[in-house]
Each structure stands twice: as C-alpha cells, then as structure tokens.
Amino acid sequence: MLTLDKIYHAKFILKQIARKTDLIAAPRLCPGTDLYLKTENLQVTGSFKVRGAYYKISQLTEAERAKGVIACSAGNHAQGVALAATRMGIKSVVCMPDGAPIMKVESTKRLGAEVELVKGTYDDAHDRAVELQQETGMTFIHPYDDELVIAGQGTIGLEILDQLPDVDAVIVPVGGGGLISGVAFAIKSLRPEVKVYGVQAAGAPSMARAFHDHHYETLDRVDTFADGIAVKTPGELTYQMVENYVDDVVTVSEDEIAAAILSLMENQKLVAEGAGATPVAAALFGKLPLAGKKVVCLISGGNIDVNILSRVITRGLVMSGRKANLMIALEDKPGQLTLVSDIISACGANVVSVHHDRSDANMAITSCFLKLGLETRNAAQIEEIKQRLTEAGFELVSERV
Template sequence: MLTLDKVYHAAFTLKDAIRKTDLIVAPPLSNKNKIYLKTENLQTTGSFKIRGAYYKISQLNDEEKKKGIIACSAGNHAQGVALASEKNKIPCIICMPDGAPISKVEATKSYGAEVCLVSDTYDDAYDKAIELQKEEGYTFIHPFNDEDVIAGQGTIGLEILDQLSDVDAVVVPIGGGGLISGVAYAIKHLKPTCKVYGVQAAGAPSMYKSMKEHNRVATETVNTFADGIAVKEPGDLTYELVKEYVDEVITVTEDEIAAAILILMEKQKLVAEGAGAVSVAAAMFDKIPLKNKNIVCIVSGGNIDVNILNRVIDRGLVMSGRKTSLTIALTDKPGQLVAVSSVISKCGANVVEVQYDNGDPEMPINSCFIKITMETKDSKQAKEIERTLIENGFSIVSERV
C-alpha cells in the first residue's frame, strides 16, 4: 500500500543513485505567474524514470532478481530499468515500440539491456512484455501502475517542497500517470493547499478523458510526437490516485508543445523532449487557472531525438510568429521580387526562402505565384508585413502558415 513513509524510504534509498535536480526560476515563460522549472531533464538517464525504476528494483527479493527483469517502455523507463538492472547485476529485457526514438533505443542498449522492438505503440509493447513474462517467468517492472514505482516518482514532490516552501501549484506531465500519482500523493499529504495540475498531449488524452467521464477510459489511438506520454490507457492504480489527489487535468496541442521546447532552449538553455515540455506549454499558454502564484513545472525528460528536433524547432518558430510564409500573386515581369523584398526589408524581416511558380493553370498566362518564407520577430511584425504589402498593391493569396 502506498504511504508517505514509503515515499520517504524511496528518497533514502535513492540518495546515492540519483541527482536532486535543481529548481530554477524562469521569468520569460509567463506574465501571469512566477514559474519555476524542476529540471528532471538533467536527471541521470535524462528523465525522472530512474527514480521509480531504481526504487522498485531495490525492493525485489532474491528470487525475483534471479528470474531476470522484463519491462516495457517508449524509452525513458527503459533506460531507468536498464541502468538499475546493470547496477544490481540483473539481466533484463525491454520491449519498446518500434517508433521509439533511436537515441532512446541505443541508450537502453548501452546500459546492457536486451531490446525487443514491437510494432506500433507503448501499449503493444506492454502486451508483448506480458506475453514474454508468462512464457519465461521474468519479473515485470511496470512503468507506472506500481506502488513502489509511484513512491520513487513521489520523491520529486518531497524535493519541490524542500526547495520552494511557498509553492502554490505543481504542473506535471501525464502519460500513464505514475509521475503525477507520486508527486500529488506526496504534496497533498504534506501541503494540502498546493494545487496539482496534470497535462497531457491533446493527441493522447486518456487520463484527461478519464477524469471528464469519471471512469477509466482507453483511447483507440494516440497521435503525438511526445512519445514519452503516448499511452492509450491509464493504470487502475494511477487513475484512482489522480482522481483523489489531482485538482485538474488539461491538454496542450502539438504546436504548443513545440513552442515550449523552443523557448526552453532559447531562454532557459534547457533541452526538453515533448513529454517533458507539456507542463511548460500549459503555463505558457495560460491553461493553468491561477494568477500571481508560484508555479513549479516539472520538465520530466530531455531525451528528444535529434532527428525530429529540427522539425520541432521549425514548428515552434511558426507557432511563436518567428517564421512566416506568404504567397503573393504577381505579374511575371522584372523588378517585382525586388519590390516585394524592399517592403519586407523596410519592415525589418529577413527573407530565408523564395519559391517561384508560373505553372498554375488557374492563373493568367503572364502571372506567377511567389511564396516567401521570412524570419520575423513575432506575430505582430508578421501581420505588419502582410498589411504593408497589401497597402503597396500586392495581392496575398494565402494566409500565413
């Protein structure tokens, strides 16, 4: 049974195995509240998952250790289990969805684990892990629906209260619910007045829907680049804990997550993966119903695949108005592009790409389309450029994208 004593015991057990991650203030993230970041992206293995995995494995008896360990994960729990198994000299196998970032797969292997890639999502990897457990008799380490794992994650709540005694709210990413269950349990028992908010990606809203419908709900599909929280169904244990101790669960869009990753990199010099940035996205886009409060956002992980980082940054630039594209209809004659560029230059933007098209059968024979992509300061400047082009007689044929 989960108890506060168990969370404290987990903190004692983990003191030499993990880092007490820093809590840093982040003024640029909100003009409504004072935002602090709990930097679990700088944790050993790059995410909070080592806490729960290590504590769970430390509590296994000799017989359970002898059987070997099996787990399922989109990547971060895999690394935590693999590292804890290596330190305890226990063989382990990890079932991972084949869409997991290559960096997470390779990191898991580097800790000595055997990796079994499974087609599709985390939930399919879970099914495969259970199948192998039954066949081979392995000891299964659940990524979230386990009291010892939850107790390990709850040590973050203890640290937050120690680092910021006047915290008013904590914002926590949710996938299966293990992190928020532990954090909320610890915080609500020690400081009941502190609010706890959970955040999910809009494309993977199982806990959000479960809270709305007052019943544990499974989504048929998940669709988010935040692979660490791409879970179709919350655990029965985590659902009950969230229902009891969490004040509200909200969602953020893919664009909002991308914008949060970008501002964390640019303003805070922190790299966060999609799952780790959802809490920051909620604060940035005013999803938290508070004002003039001390709010801690848990940046739960930083293991983002460099292969998608460029796309995420590009999406973040568009979302924040820092990158803008306009398509302009022109008469196809010399000097037109110079005139357009002159307007953009006077407005203070920088042209980074030009695409020319005179082959559209719907346009007059002497016309063309020019698509111009610009670096802009913000959305206000982008709108000013669009307005100035129209005032100078140019025809905008598409909205900013």
C-alpha cells in the same frame, strides 16, 4: 497501499543513484507568473523514470532477482530499468515500440538491457512484455501502475516542497499517470492547499478524458511526437490516485509543445523532450489559472530524438511568430519583386528564401506565384507585413509552413 513512509524510504534508497535535480527560476518564460523549473531532464538517464524503476527493483527478493526483470517502455522507463538492473547485477529485457527514438533504444542497450522492438505503440509493447513475463517468470516492472514505482516518482514531490516551501502550484506531464500520482500524493499529504495540475498532449488525452468523464477509458489511437506520454490507456491505480489528489488535467497541442521546447532552449538553455515540455506549454498558453502564483513546471525528461529536433524548432518558430511563409500572386513584370522586398524590409523582417512559380495551372499565363520564407520578430510583425502588402495591391494567396 501507498504511504508517505514509502516515499521517504524511496528517497533514502535513491540517494545512491538519483540526483536531487535543481529547481531553477525561469522569470522570462511566463510574465505575470513566478515560474520555476524542476529539471528532471538533467537526471542521470535524462528522465525522472530512473527513480521509480530503481526503487521497485531494489525491493525485489533474491529469488525474483535471480529470474530477472522485464519491462515495456517508449524509452525513458527502459533506460531506468536497464540502469537499475545492471547496477544490481540483474538480467533485464525491455519491449519497446518499433517507433521509439533510436537514441532511446541505443541508450537502453548501452545500459545493459536486452531490447525487443515490437510493432505498434507502447500498448502493443506492453502486451508483448506481459506475454514474455508469463513465459519466463521474470518480474514485470510496470512503468506507472505500480505502488513502488509511484513511490519512487513521489520523491520529486518531496524535493519540490523542500526547495520551494511556499509553492502554490505544480504542473506535471501525464502519460500513464505514475509521475503525477507520486508527486500529487506526496504534495497533498504534506501541503494539501498546493494545487497539482496534469498536462497531456491533445493527441493522447487518455487521462484527461478519464478525469473529466469520471470513468476509466482507453483511446482508439494516439498521435503525438511526445512519445513519453503517448499512452492509450492510463493505469487503473494511477487513475484512482489522479481522481483523488489532482486538481485538473488539461491538454496542449503539438504546436504549443514545440513552442515550449523552443522557449526552454532560448531562454533557459535547457533541452526538453515533448513530454517534458508540456507543463511549460500549459503555462505559456494560459491553460491554467496561474497569474501571480509561484508555480513549478516539472520538466520530466530531455531525451528528444535529434532527428526531429530541427522540425520541432521550425514548428516552434512558426507558433511563436518567428517564421512565416507567404505566397503572393504577382503580375510577371519587372519591378514587382523589388516592391515586395522594399515593403518587407521597411517592416524589419528578413527574407530567407524566394521561389517564383510560373507552372501553377490555376493562375493566369502572365502571372506567377512568389513564395517567400521570412524570419520575423512575432505574430504582430507578420500581420503588419500582410497588411502593407495588401494595401500596396498585392494578393496574398496562401501561407504555408
């Protein structure tokens, strides 16, 4: 059974490996809310996962250490297990889904683990890890549904209360539930009046559904670029703890997550992965009652795949009204493009791409489609441009990202 003493013991053990990450004020992110960021993206492995993995492995017997450890992970837990096992001279094997970011796979190998890529999702990697554990007798280090792992993650809750004693609410990303279970248990044990909220990607809402339906369930599929929380089945232990200690679990869309990543980069100079940005997305888009409160968003990790970062930024720009694509039906005659550009210029936007399309079978032979890519200030400016173009007699056919 998890106790506060175990979390305090984990805090003592983790002094030798984990950073006490900074809690920084973020006044520009969410006007009307006194917002702070707990920067676990700046942890030694770029994620909070090292806390739970290291504490669990540190408590193994000599016989268990001799056989080695095995784990399953989409990436962050893998790196935590690899680092902890290597530091203690223990062999480690990690099963990862074959779609895991290359950066996370290579980092896990570099930290000393043997990696086996498994076709499918995290849950398929979990099944393979369990199979290997039964064959080899190695100790399975569960990424979330383990009392000692949860105790390690709970040290973040102790740090938050130490760094901001008068905090009103803490928002935590949720995948399998290990992080929020530890944080919520620590905070509610010491300050039961503090609200603890969970956030999931809308494409992987396993814990959100379980929480609101009041029964444990498994999703048929998950679909989110936030790979760190793309979990079909929450933990059984963590589900019970979320039921007991968490005030609410909400979801955010892919576009909202992308906008949060962009906002963190621009306003705080912080890089967060999809999972790590979900608390900020919940705050930015009004998913929770935070007005006038002192709120901590737990940025759980920063290990985003650089191959998708540019696409995420583009989505974030569109979501925040900073980028727009317009398609206008024009009569194919001199002066039309000049009129359009004059309107856009007068509104203060910048044209970054122009394409004439005369080949569409749905338009008149004497017409063309003008496709424009624009840099804009916000959604209001985009609406102003559309209105001015319409008033000038131009037909807006569609707008596409």
